[in-house]
Amino acid sequence: MDKILLIIQREYLTRVKKKSFLLATLLTPLGIAAFIVVASLIFGYESDESKRIVVIDESGVITGGIKDEASIKFSLSKKSLEDLKQEVRDEKFDAIVVIPAVKNLYSKDLQVLYYSEDGLTLDVESVVKNRVKDYVRDYKAAQLGLEEKSLDALSFSTSVEPEPIDEDGENASKMTGAIGAGIGTIMGFVMYLTIFIYGMMVMRSVQEEKTTRIVEVMISSVKPFQLMLGKIIGVGLVGLTQVLIWAALIPLVVVGLSFFFGLEAPSSSASADAMAAMDPEEAENMVLLAMTEIQNQNWWAIVPLFLIYFLGGYFLYASMFAAVGSAMGEDQGESQALTIPITIPVVLAIYIMFAVVQAPNSTLAMWSSQFPLFSPIVMPARLAFSPPIWEVALSVFILVVTSVFFVWLSARIYRTGILLYGKKIGFKELGKWMVRG
Amino acid sequence: MSLLKLDRVLKQYEKVTAVNNVSFEVPEGAIFGLLGPNGAGKTSIIRMITMITRPDEGDIYVAGKVVGRDDIGRIGYMPEERGLYKKMNVQDHLLYLARLKGLSKKDANAALDYWFDRFGIETWRKKNIEELSKGMQQKIQFIATVVHDPTLIILDEPFSGLDPINTNLIKDEIYELAQKGKQIVFSTHRMEQVEEICDYIVLINKGENVLEGWVKDIKNSFRENLFEVQVEGELPESLLSQYEQRDRTREGGYIVQLPEGKAGNALLKDLMDSGVVVTTFKEVLPSLNEIFIKHVGEYNPVLATA
Numbered sequence: 001m002d003k004i005l006l007i008i009q010r011e012y013l014t015r016v017k018k019k020s021f022l023l024a025t026l027l028t029p030l031g032i033a034a035f036i037v038v039a040s041l042i043f044g045y046e047s048d049e050s051k052r053i054v055v056i057d058e059s060g061v062i063t064g065g066i067k068d069e070a071s072i073k074f075s076l077s078k079k080s081l082e083d084l085k086q087e088v089r090d091e092k093f094d095a096i097v098v099i100p101a102v103k104n105l106y107s108k109d110l111q112v113l114y115y116s117e118d119g120l121t122l123d124v125e126s127v128v129k130n131r132v133k134d135y136v137r138d139y140k141a142a143q144l145g146l147e148e149k150s151l152d153a154l155s156f157s158t159s160v161e162p163e164p165i166d167e168d169g170e171n172a173s174k175m176t177g178a179i180g181a182g183i184g185t186i187m188g189f190v191m192y193l194t195i196f197i198y199g200m201m202v203m204r205s206v207q208e209e210k211t212t213r214i215v216e217v218m219i220s221s222v223k224p225f226q227l228m229l230g231k232i233i234g235v236g237l238v239g240l241t242q243v244l245i246w247a248a249l250i251p252l253v254v255v256g257l258s259f260f261f262g263l264e265a266p267s268s269s270a271s272a273d274a275m276a277a278m279d280p281e282e283a284e285n286m287v288l289l290a291m292t293e294i295q296n297q298n299w300w301a302i303v304p305l306f307l308i309y310f311l312g313g314y315f316l317y318a319s320m321f322a323a324v325g326s327a328m329g330e331d332q333g334e335s336q337a338l339t340i341p342i343t344i345p346v347v348l349a350i351y352i353m354f355a356v357v358q359a360p361n362s363t364l365a366m367w368s369s370q371f372p373l374f375s376p377i378v379m380p381a382r383l384a385f386s387p388p389i390w391e392v393a394l395s396v397f398i399l400v401v402t403s404v405f406f407v408w409l410s411a412r413i414y415r416t417g418i419l420l421y422g423k424k425i426g427f428k429e430l431g432k433w434m435v436r437g
Numbered sequence: 438m439s440l441l442k443l444d445r446v447l448k449q450y451e452k453v454t455a456v457n458n459v460s461f462e463v464p465e466g467a468i469f470g471l472l473g474p475n476g477a478g479k480t481s482i483i484r485m486i487t488m489i490t491r492p493d494e495g496d497i498y499v500a501g502k503v504v505g506r507d508d509i510g511r512i513g514y515m516p517e518e519r520g521l522y523k524k525m526n527v528q529d530h531l532l533y534l535a536r537l538k539g540l541s542k543k544d545a546n547a548a549l550d551y552w553f554d555r556f557g558i559e560t561w562r563k564k565n566i567e568e569l570s571k572g573m574q575q576k577i578q579f580i581a582t583v584v585h586d587p588t589l590i591i592l593d594e595p596f597s598g599l600d601p602i603n604t605n606l607i608k609d610e611i612y613e614l615a616q617k618g619k620q621i622v623f624s625t626h627r628m629e630q631v632e633e634i635c636d637y638i639v640l641i642n643k644g645e646n647v648l649e650g651w652v653k654d655i656k657n658s659f660r661e662n663l664f665e666v667q668v669e670g671e672l673p674e675s676l677l678s679q680y681e682q683r684d685r686t687r688e689g690g691y692i693v694q695l696p697e698g699k700a701g702n703a704l705l706k707d708l709m710d711s712g713v714v715v716t717t718f719k720e721v722l723p724s725l726n727e728i729f730i731k732h733v734g735e736y737n738p739v740l741a742t743a
Contacts, residue, residue: 006536214520220487221509221537
């Protein structure tokens with residue numbers, strides 16, 4: 001036991017002390033933050049060229065003037081189209097908009113003409129379209145003798161509010177699905193990344209120990225199993241350290257940067273368009289609802305379960321990676337094929353996970369969260385949807401048993417593999433080592 | 438008491454018998470040479486002694502009892518293919534290996550101080566392994582092998598890659614350790630080194646023990662009644678015709694084959710009688726190299742493999 005601790009310590013410290021670890025740990029959040037900031041700058045970018053648009057209103061729908069937009073200056077004109085065209089050529093205006101007369105109040109279509117030397121850009125199109133639509137709507141209402149109030153009554157929204165059957169049932173709201181899917185996707189993805197990054201790290205390290213022959217010195221002091229387990233645990237702790245630092249740093253850096261650039265929090269920028277469409281009170285309600293929804297999640301169950309799945313999944317896959325690393329020779333490419341049976345289930349699991357967050361109670365979700373090669377990625381994605389307790393318990397049980405079994409099985413491959421040189425090893429040999437030991 | 442003994446040890450890999458019923462016992466205090474051509478089974482034997490693998494049959498005794506996990510701290514092993522963690526510094530690396538052998542932090546540090554001082558490499562402490570030359574790394578590997586003060590020290594080709602100065606340094610350490618009562622197991626292909634260093638050898642070929650004994654006894658048992666004679670001037674024809682001349686040495690000496698049953702004294706008497714001035718007269722014993730090649734070449738074992 002003492003020796004395993006020494007090995008864990010070395011595996012952990014040599015990695016954590018490396019400059020590359022420090023750089024990756026500190027720069028990744030900065031990189032992500034920089035990306036988010038740049039992305040929100042780009043999305044929030046508004047055209048800085050100001051357009052002057054002159055409007056010919058043949059319909060008479062516009063009463064009073066037209067309000068300017070940040071990048072568009074409107075003006076009304078009674079001049080003829082030909083005169084205005086000349087003025088566009090003389091660069092007094094950039095474009096002419098012609099609103100035709102509304103001939104039939106019941107017509108559902110209205111074509112506005114846009115004359116310009118440049119093409120019609122999306123931002124201008126949407127502004128013109130919305131403005132004209134509002135004017136025409138008001139005009140039609142007035143002509144048809146409809147009251148403003150009645151019109152407003154027609155534009156309403158519907159929402160579906162989930163309610164529990166029993167009094168003490170879970171208090172789901174309409175946000176549950178979206179928030180659950182968000183949390184689930186993030187957790188599944190973190191799982192997927194850690195399994196890959198740190199599993200590969202274990203594999204490369206085992207392979208390196210084998211090719212540099214240090215392994216022979218090592219296992220004249222410790223059992224191969226101790227060396228393997230110590231390495232898996234040590235690297236796992238490195239992963240945990242990194243993920244925890246990231247979890248703390250990323251929000252910090254993002255918030256810090258947002259303040260610095262005077263930006264809105266990035267989470268809101270993504271949905272800024274949707275928000276803009278709602279009235280502010282409703283938007284505020286949504287944010288509040290989302291916040292409560294996130295707080296309402298049973299974090300006391302989700303966090304420990306996430307850790308259990310993290311450990312189970314990591315041990316399961318890292319031990320397989322270790323076994324494969326032990327079978328690898330110095331020729332990287334040749335032995336790369338050995339990793340395929342490990343990568344396929346991981347990649348499949350991430351696809352299943354994306355499907356499962358959409359339908360967390362489907363048969364696919366149920367079965368794949370029991371299958372131990374998928375469950376570490378799929379089940380965490382379901383946790384936010386409160387799956388049945390027995391399902392979680394069974395899945396954890398299967399996962400733990402399987403990962404212990406896989407560690408044991410991998411150790412059998414490992415102890416043979418690390419001592420074998422100069423021979424290309426295929427799946428057949430690996431199988432033999434497992435059985436024979 | 439013998440520090441190392443193998444009793445009918447058998448090791449099979451799939452269909453190949455790597456070590457077939459090998460037994461030997463190293464006499465106390467003898468520097469022991471484990472010899473054999475490539476693929477003979479030396480490494481397999483060493484791996485079993487160091488408990489990297491287990492024998493399928495038979496027992497290995499270290500200091501009188503069957504070797505077990507408890508003996509790990511009593512064995513030091515320097516494999517032929519050297520390996521150290523390149524990114525670790527010398528001090529951390531040696532401490533790590535010493536502690537894995539069961540030394541406390543304090544004892545390990547004391548042992549380290551001793552060896553750094555002894556080899557005069559105090560300045561290497563904080564250097565990373567990858568910054569060291571091959572020869573320097575070899576020295577570190579040697580220290581790693583003996584830092585926990587093992588009773589049984591197994592050195593596989595310890596001099597490969599070392600310059601003559603460092604070779605002598607390590608050689609002296611080996612003698613000193615042997616004098617302190619440590620059992621040295623020395624494995625090499627270099628027969629002149631065996632002849633120089635080892636007292637007792639076992640020759641392994643195709644997984645079997647084909648020759649075992651004290652180096653001087655083995656050499657004696659392979660004597661061919663050859664003598665080297667060097668005289669001032671040339672040997673008279675009359676004398677030469679009585680004997681079978683085998684060869685000339687580079688210094689102009691004669692290698693003379695005596696017939697079976699005839700002792701060197703007879704030749705010496707003839708020489709004296711002929712009146713030449715004898716400057717050198719000695720029996721030529723076969724080199725271990727010759728014995729090695731003869732044995733390995735002629736030996737034709739009944740293959741254990743089908």
